[in-house]
Structures are given as structure tokens and as C-alpha cells.
Amino acid sequence: MAATGAKTPRERYRAQVRAEVKEHAWEQIAAAGASALSLNAIAKQMGMSGPALYRYFASRDELITELIRDAYRSLADAVRAAAADGADLAGLAHTIREWALADPQRYFLIYGTPVPGYHAPEDVTGIASEIMAALLDAGAALAPDGSATPFRTHLEGHRDWTGDHPAPPAVLHRALSFWSRVHGVLSLELAGHFTGMGFDPALFFAAELDDLLSVRA
Amino acid sequence: MAATGAKTPRERYRAQVRAEVKEHAWEQIAAAGASALSLNAIAKQMGMSGPALYRYFASRDELITELIRDAYRSLADAVRAAAADGADLAGLAHTIREWALADPQRYFLIYGTPVPGYHAPEDVTGIASEIMAALLDAGAALAPDGSATPFRTHLEGHRDWTGDHPAPPAVLHRALSFWSRVHGVLSLELAGHFTGMGFDPALFFAAELDDLLSVRA
């Protein structure tokens, strides 16, 4: 009975093939979007027959779910690593932007158009809340609490999502604002809605960030 | 030779069938996303054979482009109607939100995950800039110009997009911020990223709007 962590050669091989399948999947997604992802096409790229992939993934849906999980995991790791390095909210914002620019379709797999009826498994939403937790921590270190507002009062009684990261309403509000503003600029930029407008998206991103961090009230 | 605007019965019929095709297309998109849209399925829903639709649309791509055009047109009309009714930026924000909530997948067809390689025809980008123009006008009426910032200085020399709506840099900046923040909250809400967090998205939207409109500096 092998220890859970130890890997037999066969397990190693399996893990490597699985990883290779995912790499080709990401390439396909980058090239034509997630809806164009095809198991048979991946198999062909790897020089295997189509059915061979079913040794590694039970179905196309399982592969996609796994990709979504990996994407969340990758972003959460990047954010946590930055936070561990002492990054403040501005630092996290740039970490997220770099992560998104590195592979826009990976970003959109998480934050883009939802597929009606699809619900991510629970462990995935768990990873998503890791990201929020990092934002909350960085937001708490930023500045003293702001004044009460209707929304902050509302948040007092509606903070199901904060888990083991309690924070005053102004900090919760700040984290939500940060998230939605970063996402707003980023997703417009990545979707190409700024192309042809002439200005530099990086400067706009920086300006949004400046405004966001100049806390008042 | 009939006047361009006059419609023969056949033209009327054609227009009606085209409209009906589009209606079914929107239903399919709402139910399963744009990538699942199928001409054959639409034909079946209408009780026709598949090839019949080729009398009305040259291809699947042409239909989708037409849907994108209609979506932009619909949003631009809604925004312009609100502006004509005297709505300020806050009013426009709510108009946009209502429009998006009425059909989330229609919103995402415009502002969601881009399909790599797809480029909207020129007239569509023209409609998109109508929307920006309305935001610029409403933003100009809001408050005096703010102070200079690096991004506003940058905008002085990079305002290709403003067309015949000249405005001081602070107003351009305000319109961009408005757009990206409204989109940020809306797209997270519509994609379901707030579900399970407990708070009311409408209140968060209102809070973002309040912050956005409390101009300072």
C-alpha cells in the first residue's frame, strides 16, 4: 500500500499526459474560444486516437471543469503569492492584470460570459473565495473605515461570503468595489473594446486604481 | 419603381419572417448561449425545413452579426431615449442596467467573452460610439472639470474616439470610468458571481453609482 503522496511510474506518466492534454486544451481555447474545444482535436494534436483521452478524462465536461478549476487555482496562487510578498491592493491589482493579459481567454473562462445552466462544483467556488479573502486582507490594511452608507449598513447583515475573514462594512465594500472595478477595466480591455479609441489601457487602469485607492469619506 | 420606403406585401412578409427567425435565435441564445445557436434548430421551431432559412440569411455568421447589430442598436436607442427624456448619468446607468437585466445573454453577446478572430463590421462599431457619445454628453452636464492627472493629460492627445463630441479630458475620463464601472458591476452580477454572497446587487450598483457621481478633485 503506497503512501498517498508517493507516485508510481504509472501515476507519474498519467499525470504528465493529463497535463499535456490540458496544455493543448488551453491552446485551443486561446485560438478559438472555449466553445470550440474538442477532445478529438486534442487527441489528434497529441498523435493519439480520440478514445484514448477517455483514460484521462471521463468526458469533455470534466475536462472543462478541470480547466476552470486550474484557472481559479492559478489566479488564487498568484494573488496569494503577491500578498505574501507584501503587496498592497495596488500590487494585487497589477498581479491580476498581468495574470489576465498573459492569457485573456483563461480570464474569460472564469469571468466571461456564463454558460446558462452550468454551475461550478463547490471546491471551485471555494477557490474563488480565497481570492476574495486576499482582497479583504489587503483592503483592511489600507486605511481607516469610511463613513456609513446605505450599502455598508446593508452589508452588516449580508456578509455570508466573508467566511473567516471578518471585516468592517467599509472594508467589505472596498473589496467589492476593487473587484468590480478591476474586472470592469480589464474585461473591456481584453475584449478589445478600447482598441481604436487611441488611449493606453494601462494608463486608464492605473487611473482607475488611483481613484479607487484615494479613499475619502 | 417603388419608393425605397414603400413595402410590397412580399417585402413585408420577408421582414416578418426575418424578425421571427431572430426572435427564436434570441430564445436559443438565452437558453444555451450564443455558441449553441443553430439555424436548423430555429427552422424546426418555426416548422420549416433548414434550407428555407437561407432565403433570409446568407449564413449563420450573418445572422449572428445581425443579432449583434440589433443588440447594439437596441441599447443605443434605449440610452438615447433616456437622454432625450432628460436623464442624467445616474438615469443612464439605470437604463443600461434594466436593459441588461432584461436579457443577460444579449448583454453578453456585446460585452461578454470575445470570439478570437471575430471583428464586428464597421457600422456596428459606429452604433457603439453612439452610446459613448450619449455618455459624453451626460457627463459634460454633470460638474465642472476636475484637476489634471497623468491619464487626463494622456487623453488630450489620444481622443480618436470622441468624434464630433469634443469634451475636456476630465469629461472623457468620467465617461470612460462610468462605462467601465457600470460594466464591471453589471457583468459580475449577470454572470452570477454575486449569488451566494448574500448582499443585494441593486444596492451595490447604487453604491458604485453614488461614488462615481460624487466628483471630487
Next chain:
DNA sequence: TGTACATCAGTGAACGCGCGTTCACTGATGTAC
């Protein structure tokens, strides 16, 4: 008003394609004695 012709909507068959997935089988790799 009636007839001859042109226009055009819609059909059914067909083409070629790629998809996800199942299944019986071969051959190589690892395990137990």
C-alpha cells in the same frame, strides 16, 4: 378580366464533416510468487 410569364418561398435529398462516446481487442508494463 384573363392569360402568359417571371419571381420567389419552401421542400427534400444529399454532401461532408466533426463531434462525444462506447466497445472489444492488442500489446506493453508492472506485480507476485
Next chain:
DNA sequence: TGTACATCAGTGAACGCGCGTTCACTGATGTAC
């Protein structure tokens, strides 16, 4: 170290499906005289 057996990766054929699109044709609707 060698043999017998179990495990497992990968293949090729096949199923059923739906897709976009083309084409030759029928039948109805509109137009011209």
C-alpha cells in the same frame, strides 16, 4: 531471476447525432400585357 498473471494505455471500428450548406425542383404569388 524467471515465470504467470493482472493491470492498464492505446487502437480501430462503429454508433448516432446534428451541424452548415448546396442543389434541383415544386408550387404559390405577383406582374405585364
